[in-house]
Amino acid sequence: MSPNPPPIVVAIDGPAASGKSTTAKRVAATLGFRHVDSGSIYRAATAATLRREPDSARWTEALVLEAAQSVTLEPGAGTFHPRLDGRAVDEELRGTAVTSRVSLIAGMPGVRRWANGMVRGAAAGHAVVCDGRDMGTVVFPAAAVKVFLVADPAERARRRVLERVGRAPTEAEVAAEVEALLRRDALDERQTQRAADAELIDTTHLNQDEQVARIVALARKASRG
Numbered sequence: 559m560s561p562n563p564p565p566i567v568v569a570i571d572g573p574a575a576s577g578k579s580t581t582a583k584r585v586a587a588t589l590g591f592r593h594v595d596s597g598s599i600y601r602a603a604t605a606a607t608l609r610r611e612p613d614s615a616r617w618t619e620a621l622v623l624e625a626a627q628s629v630t631l632e633p634g635a636g637t638f639h640p641r642l643d644g645r646a647v648d649e650e651l652r653g654t655a656v657t658s659r660v661s662l663i664a665g666m667p668g669v670r671r672w673a674n675g676m677v678r679g680a681a682a683g684h685a686v687v688c689d690g691r692d693m694g695t696v697v698f699p700a701a702a703v704k705v706f707l708v709a710d711p712a713e714r715a716r717r718r719v720l721e722r723v724g725r726a727p728t729e730a731e732v733a734a735e736v737e738a739l740l741r742r743d744a745l746d747e748r749q750t751q752r753a754a755d756a757e758l759i760d761t762t763h764l765n766q767d768e769q770v771a772r773i774v775a776l777a778r779k780a781s782r783g
């Protein structure tokens with residue numbers, strides 16, 4: 559009898575606001591896979607560290623790793639939610655205090671090893687869709703499906719503002735958001751890696767349904783072998 563093949567991993571990487579997490583969640587729901595948002599793990603470690611030491615100029619890798627011990631991942635409807643000391647913190651993780659500091663800790667090698675362990679632990683033994691910056695390169699180099707999502711900065715900014723304010727953004731709002739996104743791209747550049755065998759999908763002119771359908775089709779093809 560041949561052993562069961564390992565469960566399928568769909569790795570979705572790309573820069574900030576490229577639509578990774580929303581797309582990954584919907585792909586996972588369509589396929590009945592687990593979803594792991596690795597960015598939320600870095601955000602949770604940042605929120606945990608802020609509670610210990612509000613002045614991020616004093617953060618060391620040892621402090622972040624100690625604070626990160628309070629982070630757990632709670633399986634929820636369709637995705638994992640990070641908790642701090644057992645408490646839900648989803649809104650705090652999206653706030654500016656966390657967003658403006660998370661790149662700082664994402665550049666620490668020990669923190670990356672810790673986060674990778676959390677992602678692999680959540681994925682273990684399950685078919686998963688994982689999204690982040692290095693899922694297809696460092697965390698799951700043998701993933702059956704690898705996708706790298708890109709989109710024009712102006713389109714990424716438009717989507718981000720629309721999500722935040724719930725209406726069509728003004729030109730000035732888009733311009734300000736483009737600046738913020740490009741700053742984050744520069745900070746995350748080293749961590750954001752496209753695997754040589756990743757399918758590049760430019761979502762500038764695709765809607766959510768089309769993005770999801772493209773990746774679901776790749777996953778179905780991979781699972782047929």
Ligand code: DC
Nearest residue numbers: 596597600660661664690691692749
């Ligand atoms: O995708 P996001 O905006 O939630 O990611 C938050 C931060 O974590 C961002 O600075 C990039 C970083 N990150 C990373 O370095 N590696 C990952 N696999 C996921 C996120």
